[in-house]
Amino acid sequence: MLEPTTPEGTTTGILNEATGEAAEWYERGVALKKAGLFKRAIDQFERAAADSQYALKAYAQIGLCHKSIRQYEQAVTSFRRALKSPTASARETVQLLYVLGRTLESLGRADDALEAYRWLRREDPGFRDVAERIGALSVRKPSDPTDRSRRGNPWAKQALQVWEGFLRHTR
Numbered sequence: 680m681l682e683p684t685t686p687e688g689t690t691t692g693i694l695n696e697a698t699g700e701a702a703e704w705y706e707r708g709v710a711l712k713k714a715g716l717f718k719r720a721i722d723q724f725e726r727a728a729a730d731s732q733y734a735l736k737a738y739a740q741i742g743l744c745h746k747s748i749r750q751y752e753q754a755v756t757s758f759r760r761a762l763k764s765p766t767a768s769a770r771e772t773v774q775l776l777y778v779l780g781r782t783l784e785s786l787g788r789a790d791d792a793l794e795a796y797r798w799l800r801r802e803d804p805g806f807r808d809v810a811e812r813i814g815a816l817s818v819r820k821p822s823d824p825t826d827r828s829r830r831g832n833p834w835a836k837q838a839l840q841v842w843e844g845f846l847r848h849t850r
Contacts, residue, residue: 746782762779773802800813
């Protein structure tokens, strides 16, 4: 017996099976992420992202996994892929833009972070601390390399402070 078909000619049974598999991969990814197994979680989320119904959520989770293991550039790429999803709601877009902006800040990419925050402000002017972040990033000198190296990286900031203290005491 044939199953009903969609306008594209695929059977709805195949679509439901694919979506079911994507749901399983996504849920496995969530469980692995909660267990701290970020690279394995990324593999599961990438499989789920192949299904357009899960692409947004999966790419957002991939970005969060990369951020957790300090792979900030990969996180930015994943957040941007999630933002390209046609299924993104206004609420999801705002949340993704905020996380993208924070990640860009941690990379010292103030201009890119400002762009994300300004886009977010157009969507939701009162979201969290976006107005303050825009203000702080707007007055910051982007060419100051010491500010860039300290931004968003507590380990680097602490190491730099220890090194500066060491240099002061050895003169």
